[in-house]
Amino acid sequence: MHQVSIVNDMVIRFANVNGTGSASANNMFSKAIFRMGIPVSPKNIFPSNIQGLPTWYEVRINENGYLGRRDGIDLLVGVNAQTQARDIQDVKPGGYFVYDSTKKLHQEYIRDDIHYLGIPMMELSMQHFDHPRQQQLFKNVIYVGALAALINIDLEVLKQIIREQFGKKEKLIPPNFKSLELGYQYVLDHYEYPLNIHLERRDKIGDKIMIEGNMATGLGAIYAGATVAAWYPITPSTSVVKGFETYAKKLRIDPETGKKKYAILQAEDELAAIGMVIGATWNGARSFTATSGPGVSLMSEFIGLAYFAEIPVVLVNVQRGGPSTGMPTRTQQPDILSSAYASHGDTKHILLFPSTPAECFEMTADAFDLADRLQTPIIVMSDLDLGMNSHLSPPLVWDEKRTYDRGKVLNADDLDQIEKYGRYLDVDDDGICYRTIPGTHPTKGSFFTRGTSRDEYAKYTEDGAVYVRIVDRILKKWETAKKYVPTPEMYQEQNSSTDGILFFGTTTYAALEAMDLLKQQGINLDAIRIKALPFNQHVVDFVKAHKRVFVIEQNRDGQFRSLLVNELEIPPAQLVPVLNYDGMPITADAIMQKILSNLPEPANHKSKVL
Amino acid sequence: MHQVSIVNDMVIRFANVNGTGSASANNMFSKAIFRMGIPVSPKNIFPSNIQGLPTWYEVRINENGYLGRRDGIDLLVGVNAQTQARDIQDVKPGGYFVYDSTKKLHQEYIRDDIHYLGIPMMELSMQHFDHPRQQQLFKNVIYVGALAALINIDLEVLKQIIREQFGKKEKLIPPNFKSLELGYQYVLDHYEYPLNIHLERRDKIGDKIMIEGNMATGLGAIYAGATVAAWYPITPSTSVVKGFETYAKKLRIDPETGKKKYAILQAEDELAAIGMVIGATWNGARSFTATSGPGVSLMSEFIGLAYFAEIPVVLVNVQRGGPSTGMPTRTQQPDILSSAYASHGDTKHILLFPSTPAECFEMTADAFDLADRLQTPIIVMSDLDLGMNSHLSPPLVWDEKRTYDRGKVLNADDLDQIEKYGRYLDVDDDGICYRTIPGTHPTKGSFFTRGTSRDEYAKYTEDGAVYVRIVDRILKKWETAKKYVPTPEMYQEQNSSTDGILFFGTTTYAALEAMDLLKQQGINLDAIRIKALPFNQHVVDFVKAHKRVFVIEQNRDGQFRSLLVNELEIPPAQLVPVLNYDGMPITADAIMQKILSNLPEPANHKSKVL
Amino acid sequence: MTFIKPKFRHPLLPKNKIGYYKADYEGAISTLCAGCGHDSISGAIVQACFELSIEPHKIAKVSGIGCSSKTPTYFLGKSHGFNSVHGRMPSITTGANMANRDLIYLGVSGDGDTASIGMGQFVHVIRRNLNMVYIVMNNGCYGLTKGQDSATADFGSISKAGSINPFEAIDLVGLSLELGATFVARSFSGDKTQLVPLIKAAISHPGFAFLDVLSPCVTFNNNKGSTKSYDFVRDHMEATATIDLVPEEEEITVAYPEGSTTSVSLHDGSTIQLQKLAPDWNPTDRRSAFNNLQSAKAKGEILTGLLYINPESQDMHELVETVPSPLNSLQEKDLCPGPEALDKINDSFR
């Protein structure tokens, strides 16, 4: 079982019980690695429950920047008795199992192909703290201290994090320090350290930040000038509005009066939440809501209203697992079709697919411009993995020169210049009409917004020809949208393979790693990452340029693939589905295997010499 | 302007004001033609309003049985001053305009290519009736009398209809007779009759009936043994539950106690309506709801629950026009995608597509068997045209030997035989598991129904592998369903053309006529009518057997075509959309034109000599 | 009823304080049934806004779906309107109001729209004390979908012919009192003398002002004890299974002094008892409003007037402490923290 050193490349998993305060200790652990300049990516695997059930925290550390999920645990910190048997099975041969040796390990749990490292965490904690609640809490910090010694985390980095975190509650600093040291010292006294898998400081982070997607989304709404946020709590979207609120409180309070330049409305349900958004944007404010699958289902009647009455809406869908309540604390990308075609009747909606927190920020801000420009719902398609886990991300960027695009809105002066205003007149021949905000002008520009058919002057009509004119014009807007939505990212200067790989959102992490893995086997794939629906010409060109395109997504039914076929009229056989839908983020390995199994003639896929 | 006689082939339109009692007079008109043995098909074109707005009643009479809508009005009865100008324009050259000559016709309305026939309807009515309300009502009967003379309707047939209708309110019979005669006599006295377009008795009806689709749907639910109907009023579905109630009152009241063997629940909204259905079927009753697009949108969260928790649901979607409130009194088939994939997450639902009232009856009854057998929502996709208009239909049939298929339900004895019951165990390897009804057995068979992920024993789990097993098994059920759903109808013994035509629901009427029109031009198309999703092998074979298939549907986005591509992996280019979405039923002519414009090489499409 | 309305305005017609004619507050011609109570309420709204000298474009009209919800087309043609979806007017109005606190929000709904599908939103808009007028045009039935019972059926305590409504009616006035609404009133569509001042008071109230207005449906309020002519209509409709015959009726008007009781005869000949609060009624006492309401109900009477007003009402903006200027008037410079602030934020995530 002697192994060579593996530096800065490992997966560490913590097996905890929720409600025991492990979250903060685990976060501290990841942050320290980040601060040591080593790329790191933690994932929370938590139950739909508040206290007493198993929860895992899985950290991938990889100095090459591969931060998608990877199977195979190198080191597992197992402090949950309920799951110990299974946890031990999950350690990969040659790996480590760190456990609380206050209680003896079951004899039957012993595998002979892994290492066991007992630390008497609870015992140490009880020796130093009186109150049971503190004993429980600091036990977690003790194992962080132990890990610091075992895999070589800089203790000072950890302490600095504690200092910053408890700056205002100073009395909490010494017990945290103490706990760290207890664990650290125990390892020093009892084990050879560091282990063969361990860390070394690097400078691989650059200006990157570590942030949850939902926080970045909330910040995007702040920067885009949203003033009315309406929502109803639902995992995993709840922290979007929380992020918005956190920064609104910091940045949007009138310093003199203490009054708010924003309103956050906790609605009575999701129907009301999106209704409030529609009311607010109709009335000229920027407004948004965030929800997850069940919420989108409930919102679908209203989404259709916004589509047909042409009202800007920004809706963040932080997707979670399964139909119905499903797996509410697991990740998937299962709402592609239900979001794209939400609501009855002929409707289709603009979707944005961020894949990093920086894009959550940027695309959320873009969503407001797009909504105002295109006067229609814009759905930001995030997911639990992106939204609720911290990700290493490029910093959030706000271009100094950027200004809000409020789209075609007429003010009083504009109206004075117009002979006869028609809300649904396609003056510019781009499918987008001019809207007016209530209260703008004493005599001109008022109209009746409605979900029923109406003519160009917003007058109710049951005339079929007029209806056709209006819905065809709305379709023209869809064409226009292609100019405005973010263009896909290409990962090659020029296509060089007959096969392509296509992905979006959080499948990106694993997809890029899989490409590199395949390249190592001499298989070169062209790649495209899609950022928005409607798909524009680049997507068409990419698909056309390849005999076969692997479409990677995280749902059972290959929904994104359906969307591609349907919107671009692609022969389905050209698109090979690569699916994962067990609620855990897809791994590079799974992608690679699936692609390999589809490549009977590997020779074809070697890079062409140009 | 002299023309040859046209017998039993015409379109007659009545232009009325709603709320004036014209509906009953118009119905009487159609019924009389039906009773004269001549195929007839009336369509109501009514506003979303109760009184005072234009409404039309368009009757196609065709002894060859072509009863889809046809453009070009042969005779228009224009008794609505508001629309007279437009109505007159709609009469085809050589046609007739019958109007109330109590008021003089505007000079500018005079066209020289049509005939004007003034009848002083109001004047006649006022001469014979005192009360304004009666004057208004009988004016309508007067024009029916006039038409009887003009186009040769048997007066006795009309009188018999009146006798039957007012059997219990005898005092209403004489004034109706009187009115008929007033109109009839006026024509006799003032015009040459009958016109060159007129009727002659035939025997082309056979055992057919004339009934609204919704009434047949309601009857289907009665026959299938539905006991709990939960609904919320919405046009055009309201009359489904009304139909159910009408017959429940007749057939389902315990004669001794006067108590009901059914419960009709007018819910507070559509969410509650489908919730009640789910509760009732979970508890072992047959139950259904009927709604239209906005209702389906509101139901979508619950539809996902029923899909995932595997609860039988029968949902009738009587489709209407447009997204949002849209054109609530116009017909479309615009909810194909939103019904097939209703709800967030990976879901797909079984759809049935009736095209006649007889099929509304049969498929509704089937829907209950399918729901019980497959333990999932079954959506009957009707539409306004089918549901709210009277159609000439084969009689409703209930096979004496038919018995309810209640699917896999375990009773107490079954349970006693089972060691360990698992609600979601795929015992028979067809994806369908055994359910139990609450209260069945004191100690065995109880389980917890839920929308969250769970294992084969209905125990909550967040284990991804179990989730995958369950949703894959649900997909297996989808394959099994192909065996159970109605198979498509083929219109040829053997395929004989390179091109096919594919349709479903109410497009059938016009599609079949279009085929004949094309045949007259030497163009022969193979045809298939689809009755259900999932599509089975017949559909695959049909599409494969043809170079090109025209898909006829009534929505903007070609939703059925998308469904075909998506479910059958068909190259989209093979399917040519033929669309109509102005809210009026599609015409044979429109289909023919579209197909012709897509047939550059007509030679190819002539029938092959076999 | 549709006919052409004259555009011409007589120069001697009265103007209000801000120089508008009453016609400036009117809307398109109504397409409701002749005699429908809803039209009377529209008229009262026009009158109230005219008398209050509100600039029409400073009003936003919001409604759900139903005959009642169509009425905003028929008044205040110079105001923006939003005919939203069934039962969701309150959420639309909430969003709109939060975006711009400076407009007047006039919400119109029906008893189906409010008491059934819209119940949840109704309850919660009351709870938030949103500054708006909320008028329910209450006819005890679903007019637009052809006369099904609503959850407020039967205000006359006489059960409907044919289908006897087996359920307790929801009293929206009692309900809103219980929920702490800060302005609660009831009136009758045809009682202009009472209705116009109530609408004016509701508009002036800083918070949620609820107005339950009984509004007879000509066509579907087919109560027992109806007159001969009604029988004729019913017989005809029953025999032919069509409901296409709408009797043209006159608007029902009523005038009776405060503190008294009157009996109103509806289109179909049935009657309801209205009781008007006395002039010395103290509308700031919520408990006595409750008690009076219950007593009247026990007597089969319907209490009308301003039952309750909370003079201390604080509207939602005050409760959630937004800035005094409308949120929709804030500009990019007020809202966007800019790149430097973002640098600091980025730093906090390192």
Added chain:
Amino acid sequence: MTFIKPKFRHPLLPKNKIGYYKADYEGAISTLCAGCGHDSISGAIVQACFELSIEPHKIAKVSGIGCSSKTPTYFLGKSHGFNSVHGRMPSITTGANMANRDLIYLGVSGDGDTASIGMGQFVHVIRRNLNMVYIVMNNGCYGLTKGQDSATADFGSISKAGSINPFEAIDLVGLSLELGATFVARSFSGDKTQLVPLIKAAISHPGFAFLDVLSPCVTFNNNKGSTKSYDFVRDHMEATATIDLVPEEEEITVAYPEGSTTSVSLHDGSTIQLQKLAPDWNPTDRRSAFNNLQSAKAKGEILTGLLYINPESQDMHELVETVPSPLNSLQEKDLCPGPEALDKINDSFR
């Protein structure tokens, strides 16, 4: 809290009239937070059903979504259960009840589940007087989504630390009284002496029986005035921006005589005042229930006990006049009119 429950049953343990042990009414081990009030209510339900000698499989348990809605897993393991979707328990129960009037329907919901998203269905199930027990486990917050205010916050009239809830609480007891509920009661999770008989009475009531049970949330009911140890938890959570530290607490129990008032100290040190109805309280007088409720509220007290019962209650089946046998027991022969009847029907359409 998860641990293994012993399966062994002592032969001397008491059985009820129909021969069941109390354990036969228990469910799976709770996974709620230690000390959660909801678990106490589950215990009371078990006790009540045991004492009433109901066959467990004759009960159907229905709930929405939330910590409270999870509890049906933790009691009556031999009964069918349905954990439906958020806020929609009433409609599921309505359908179920209409299908089979012979079972007992036990609906469990939370204050979020009922007073927010579920408000519409709550109001309407009351109106229909569906024969069911409707228990709201009322903790004034959204437990499962981590502690947001609910519409019933704040039952202790002490505003929450951090975010002060600006809105009036909805009093579900007052609301259901106003809506004409035929059985209205309130209790406290830890008051077994009061709660068990109330649940038994609710089960026995032929109609809608509403039970609002105050049920403190250990984790998120973080009121002001909390004890030192709570401060520590809060400080830690605030500083680390995590809410992963749940204090293990004991169940709060209380016992106080009828007619008296008691003050209950919650986990976080804050207190609420409970007032128990006197033994001679007449629960059939709806108006005095109203008045008492208002008076208690004015004093900052929460009235507990059976406030109102309508002894004439007729449940929905009686109102809509269904046959006495359960509809789900009717067979094809009872339901299907057969081909001959269809021939006649066809004829009527010719």
